[in-house]
Amino acid sequence: xxxxxxxAVLSIYFSCxxxxxxxxxxxxxxLCLSACWSQRELNKLAIVVGAGLDVGDQPDxxxxxxxxxxxxxxxxxxxxxxxxxxxxxxxNISNTxxxxxxxxxxxxxxxxRRLYFSHNKVLIFSSDLAKQNMAEGLDAFTRDHESxxxxxLLVSRNQASEILKEEVEMEKVPALHxxxxxxxxxxxxxxxxxxxxxxAIATLSGYTAPVAPMIELYETEGKxxxxxxxTAVFKQGKMxxxxxxxxxxxxxxxxxxxxxxxxxxxxQWGQVTLEFTHSxxxxxxxKTKDGTIRMKLTVHEGGTVQNNNTTEDMSRLEKVxxxxxxxxxxxxxxIEQALEQARTxxxxxxxxxxxxxxxxxxEWETMKDDWDRLFPQIELDIQxxxxxxxxxxxVKPVIPGGAK
Amino acid sequence: xxxxxxxxxxxxxxxxxxxxxxxxxLRTGYIAGITRQDSWAMAVTGLIVTLPIVAIYASxxxxxxxxxxxxxxxxxxxxxxGKVVSALYLFFFLSLAALNSRDMGNFIVYFSMPNTPxxxxxxxxxxxxxxxxxxxxENLIYLSTLLFIIAMGSLAIxxxxxxxxxxxEFLKPFFQLEPMKYIQGTVSVAAVPMGEILAFTMITPMxxxxxxxxxxxxxxxxxxxxxxxVIMLRDILTLGPLVSxxxxxxxxxxxxxxxxxxxxRMESIYAVVLILLLVFKITVLLYAFVLGLxxxxxxxKQLQSNHTIASAPFKAEQSLxxxxxxxxxxxxxxxxxxxxxxxxxxxxxxxxxxxxxxxFFSLTxxxxxxxxxxxxxxxxxxxxxxxxxx
Numbered sequence: 070x071x072x073x074x075x076x077a078v079l080s081i082y083f084s085c086x087x088x089x090x091x092x093x094x095x096x097x098x099x100l101c102l103s104a105c106w107s108q109r110e111l112n113k114l115a116i117v118v119g120a121g122l123d124v125g126d127q128p129d130x131x132x133x134x135x136x137x138x139x140x141x142x143x144x145x146x147x148x149x150x151x152x153x154x155x156x157x158x159x160x161n162i163s164n165t166x167x168x169x170x171x172x173x174x175x176x177x178x179x180x181x182r183r184l185y186f187s188h189n190k191v192l193i194f195s196s197d198l199a200k201q202n203m204a205e206g207l208d209a210f211t212r213d214h215e216s217x218x219x220x221x222l223l224v225s226r227n228q229a230s231e232i233l234k235e236e237v238e239m240e241k242v243p244a245l246h247x248x249x250x251x252x253x254x255x256x257x258x259x260x261x262x263x264x265x266x267x268x269a270i271a272t273l274s275g276y277t278a279p280v281a282p283m284i285e286l287y288e289t290e291g292k293x294x295x296x297x298x299x300t301a302v303f304k305q306g307k308m309x310x311x312x313x314x315x316x317x318x319x320x321x322x323x324x325x326x327x328x329x330x331x332x333x334x335x336x337q338w339g340q341v342t343l344e345f346t347h348s349x350x351x352x353x354x355x356k357t358k359d360g361t362i363r364m365k366l367t368v369h370e371g372g373t374v375q376n377n378n379t380t381e382d383m384s385r386l387e388k389v390x391x392x393x394x395x396x397x398x399x400x401x402x403x404i405e406q407a408l409e410q411a412r413t414x415x416x417x418x419x420x421x422x423x424x425x426x427x428x429x430x431x432e433w434e435t436m437k438d439d440w441d442r443l444f445p446q447i448e449l450d451i452q453x454x455x456x457x458x459x460x461x462x463x464v465k466p467v468i469p470g471g472a473k
Numbered sequence: 474x475x476x477x478x479x480x481x482x483x484x485x486x487x488x489x490x491x492x493x494x495x496x497x498x499l500r501t502g503y504i505a506g507i508t509r510q511d512s513w514a515m516a517v518t519g520l521i522v523t524l525p526i527v528a529i530y531a532s533x534x535x536x537x538x539x540x541x542x543x544x545x546x547x548x549x550x551x552x553x554x555g556k557v558v559s560a561l562y563l564f565f566f567l568s569l570a571a572l573n574s575r576d577m578g579n580f581i582v583y584f585s586m587p588n589t590p591x592x593x594x595x596x597x598x599x600x601x602x603x604x605x606x607x608x609x610x611e612n613l614i615y616l617s618t619l620l621f622i623i624a625m626g627s628l629a630i631x632x633x634x635x636x637x638x639x640x641x642e643f644l645k646p647f648f649q650l651e652p653m654k655y656i657q658g659t660v661s662v663a664a665v666p667m668g669e670i671l672a673f674t675m676i677t678p679m680x681x682x683x684x685x686x687x688x689x690x691x692x693x694x695x696x697x698x699x700x701x702x703v704i705m706l707r708d709i710l711t712l713g714p715l716v717s718x719x720x721x722x723x724x725x726x727x728x729x730x731x732x733x734x735x736x737x738r739m740e741s742i743y744a745v746v747l748i749l750l751l752v753f754k755i756t757v758l759l760y761a762f763v764l765g766l767x768x769x770x771x772x773x774k775q776l777q778s779n780h781t782i783a784s785a786p787f788k789a790e791q792s793l794x795x796x797x798x799x800x801x802x803x804x805x806x807x808x809x810x811x812x813x814x815x816x817x818x819x820x821x822x823x824x825x826x827x828x829x830x831x832x833f834f835s836l837t838x839x840x841x842x843x844x845x846x847x848x849x850x851x852x853x854x855x856x857x858x859x860x861x862x863x
Binding site for chain 2: 086089094096097216217218219229269270273274423424426427428432
């Protein structure tokens with residue numbers, strides 16, 4: 070009796086189960102076999118590797134230049150072999166409209182492929198646009214899920230669209246050349262390496278002045294090339310000034326972004342170039358007895374003698390001491406120049422405000438509303454510790470002379 | 474398909490609790506919006522607030538061993554009032570399931586398939602959930618160990634690879650916001666991911682007869698709090714002030730990982746793990762709802778028997794007591810599907826709800842109702858202690 074019952078229950082169960090399974094299978098198949106909704110074929114996409122934003126020719130408009138790679142040309146062996154000068158490995162697509170998103174959609178009126186920003190490497194603002202408003206472009210490039218926050222942000226002295234027309238030789242695509250260049254800037258510590266994320270963190274703090282490296286065109290051997298030089302300084306989403314190469318290096322010392330690089334010092338016998346590696350600095354606010362807050366900066370520096378243009382033997386200890394002193398002076402003067410420029414602009418490029426906010430939150434509450442006026446008055450105590458580790462492979466100069 | 478007690482182990486339950494909570498912990502943008510750089514501490518304070526809440530569940534479950542929440546309601550409040558209270562709980566389970574389905578749909582639509590209608594995504598996931606329940610919920614609970622390993626593995630990978638971008642100064646200044654913010658953050662953490670553990674009161678009767686209920690719940694909760702603190706710390710340390718500006722900090726900080734060329738775009742790992750965990754969570758919630766519904770509709774037959782599963786003889790009417798794959802699954806899944814479609818019109822509405830109403834909504838079911846139940850138990854002197862006396 071019991072067994073019969075069980076069997077009946079089981080058979081009902083199985084028939085029910087197979088029906089449900091069949092039904093599910095039908096639904097799933099009808100959904101899956103009708104192809105994906107959001108599929109994007111590679112040959113229908115225009116893969117953007119660089120983007121430039123300029124002021125548009127109509128009022129209140131913005132011009133976007135998107136650099137799209139031509140996959141077929143990337144594979145071609147060299148320009149001289151098949152294609153010639155006419156066939157570049159990239160296409161620059163430009164459009165002008167009121168907002169970035171609408172102009173990207175507008176590009177669909179002119180091209181058969183949709184712009185795809187996931188592989189974008191660089192975003193260049195022309196300084197004209199940066200001086201007016203950064204918000205529009207920045208918002209579009211951070212809000213959209215396709216674009217990423219780890220792309221390099223640059224400001225161009227010329228038109229951004231001109232920068233993306235650079236006549237490249239080593240690379241095939243200007244945007245890739247620029248992004249590769251940015252990755253190399255660690256080795257000179259004279260350019261601020263800024264991604265959209267870094268920039269957004271600075272703007273969100275509200276008190277730190279965001280910075281971005283500047284790029285410009287120059288002409289050599291009849292060809293237009295780009296180079297990185299200087300730093301653009303922002304306040305409230307607008308570019309308000311610049312730091313030159315030395316001031317940039319000074320700023321990088323303070324913000325602990327300087328890593329490797331060279332310093333050339335003048336001795337009484339001639340120039341000596343010192344290479345610094347593994348630079349480390351720490352910035353701390355200190356409260357003095359009278360209640361004011363000063364900033365204390367300690368820079369630790371390890372260096373080697375990399376180039377000796379003199380005939381002096383720089384391995385002698387008294388010479389080493391002299392070189393250390395000169396190196397310290399150079400670093401100190403870099404920082405002072407940067408500080409002076411920042412004070413002139415009243416722009417806290419070093420993040421003093423954030424440092425005070427972190428360590429003295431109560432005092433910061435009273436200072437923050439008046440920060441524009443207070444920042445230029447904040448004193449910076451600089452302490453530089455230099456160590457010279459070696460003189461390279463050579464101990465004595467190649468052309469001997471000087472002190473015996 | 475009557476489920477024997479002891480069909481899941483204490484460890485399985487612990488990992489299940491972890492996976493259940495981790496699905497929400499991976500999307501903790503709403504906490505960072507409140508307490509900013511101190512959000513990591515909310516994992517600790519939230520845990521402290523949640524422990525007594527879970528102690529209430531545990532003591533209820535221990536008073537009535539082998540019973541789940543809905544059965545306990547019937548015993549405590551009688552068959553009519555008990556049904557009303559049970560209906561409230563069921564509404565809560567269904568709402569939570571709908572909210573989580575909607576979140577999953579939004580995540581997939583926004584980050585990977587913008588042109589796909591959200592209904593299709595939710596429908597396919599719910600078919601998976603219903604199938605899962607159909608095959609027996611205990612199998613899913615076994616799988617939680619595997620899911621735990623996957624979730625922890627991905628967390629470890631993402632934390633280690635993100636270490637390069639960590640900036641310790643982002644943590645400072647410590648605790649400088651208004652005290653109200655910390656209370657709000659703590660209550661949010663306690664109510665939204667942690668208190669949702671309530672759904673497991675529908676599953677605990679599957680534990681072995683001699684196994685303690687409280688231990689796996691507490692351990693799972695502590696594990697989740699630890700993982701929440703780690704995730705929050707990583708997000709704050711890598712994103713800084715951005716943490717309160719982006720909608721999914723955990724996603725954004727993983728997106729930033731870039732070690733040389735090959736080790737980038739790790740967000741796919743995060744996305745896969747998040748979707749797995751969300752489906753797990755929705756399945757558990759749907760199961761809690763379906764089982765409760767089945768029992769509520771069939772309780773006339775059951776009356777108020779105080780027998781535990783192990784001691785109860787097999788009777789037809791009792792086959793529905795703790796089934797691993799209750800009937801009404803497909804109907805409930807369909808109900809859930811439509812509920813999740815109209816639960817929120819937009820992500821903004823969802824966020825606003827999460828920041829303002831959600832903690833109070835959740836705490837009504839997570840704290841108020843169980844606390845009242847426990848009080849009634851003490852006043853009416855029912856439950857295990859009475860049985861022992863009698």
